[in-house]
Amino acid sequence: MGTPGRHERTDDWTDLAGWWFAEAADPAYQEEVSPLFLQVLRPQRGHVLLDLGCGEGRIGEGLAAQGVRVVGVDVSLELARLASDRHPVFLKRLPDLACVRDEAVDGAYAVLALEHFEDSGCFFAETARVTRAGGSLVVVINHPVYTAPGSGPVMDPSDGELFWRFGEYLSPGRSREPAGDRSVEFIHRPVGTLLTQAATAGWSLEAALEQGVGSRAASKDPILAQHGDIPHLMALRWLRRYPGPERCVPAARRPGSSNR
Ligand SMILES: C[S@@+](CC[C@H](N)C(=O)[O-])C[C@H]1O[C@@H](n2cnc3c(N)ncnc32)[C@H](O)[C@@H]1O
Numbered sequence: 001m002g003t004p005g006r007h008e009r010t011d012d013w014t015d016l017a018g019w020w021f022a023e024a025a026d027p028a029y030q031e032e033v034s035p036l037f038l039q040v041l042r043p044q045r046g047h048v049l050l051d052l053g054c055g056e057g058r059i060g061e062g063l064a065a066q067g068v069r070v071v072g073v074d075v076s077l078e079l080a081r082l083a084s085d086r087h088p089v090f091l092k093r094l095p096d097l098a099c100v101r102d103e104a105v106d107g108a109y110a111v112l113a114l115e116h117f118e119d120s121g122c123f124f125a126e127t128a129r130v131t132r133a134g135g136s137l138v139v140v141i142n143h144p145v146y147t148a149p150g151s152g153p154v155m156d157p158s159d160g161e162l163f164w165r166f167g168e169y170l171s172p173g174r175s176r177e178p179a180g181d182r183s184v185e186f187i188h189r190p191v192g193t194l195l196t197q198a199a200t201a202g203w204s205l206e207a208a209l210e211q212g213v214g215s216r217a218a219s220k221d222p223i224l225a226q227h228g229d230i231p232h233l234m235a236l237r238w239l240r241r242y243p244g245p246e247r248c249v250p251a252a253r254r255p256g257s258s259n260r
Pocket residue numbers: 013014020024052053054055056058059073074075076079092093094095110111112113116117118
């Protein structure tokens with residue numbers, strides 16, 4: 001992914017809310033992200049699920065219509081306020097889930113959000129702690145092939161053939177993408193890092209789906225049109241094994257951290 005130069009940096013998701021409304025209203029979200037998420041989630045009536053990074057609560061509203069009881073968590077006051085018209089919400093900076101009791105929920109999910117949370121190891125440990133044995137975790141992320149700093153399409157000028165530059169795929173890193181007149185940070189973790197952290201926390205992998213750019217996005221962009229086979233989104237589903245881990249304190253809140 002590229003590095004925007006002239007866009008104002010922000011890590012405040014309330015400042016990014018306007019950009020996110022436009023992104024979420026893009027039909028590509030409904031056509032690509034939502035079906036992929038529902039394919040791995042397998043919602044069950046009566047289940048209590050945490051929506052981690054719930055935004056304005058659109059996903060939870062859809063699940064509530066299917067009898068799922070959703071509780072959101074989001075760091076943005078503006079987005080959490082909107083979500084609270086749809087379902088209960090904790091205003092919290094993830095991966096901290098100290099507000100939720102051990103084994104209190106049937107599962108959790110995070111859609112296009114984990115790539116913005118610090119400390120993914122703690123994210124997997126905390127979601128495992130608050131989920132009952134036999135419960136599930138579903139994550140939909142921008143594929144790490146996309147979030148690697150310096151990754152992106154490269155065109156051969158001689159014949160127009162498209163290649164993919166992997167950038168710094170193999171190490172954890174960060175990149176910034178334009179978000180309206182601001183920029184948003186993506187935290188890159190290689191797939192192996194995420195799978196190892198989840199397994200360490202007691203999550204047992206049940207499904208991993210990878211998806212290329214959809215036809216609507218491709219029809220608007222000749223470069224994206226040649227991306228059909230390059231992974232763009234990834235959806236993962238895990239089952240909570242027994243026993244779960246101890247509570248995890250996020251690195252930024254541990255004694256001695258400058259970000260406490
Ligand atoms: C790209 S939006 C996705 C929103 C929602 N999951 C959806 O798909 O409609 C990312 C969301 O994660 C939230 N977020 C980002 N970092 C967070 C953090 N550390 N803790 C809690 N929420 C966070 C943002 O406020 C925003 O609502």
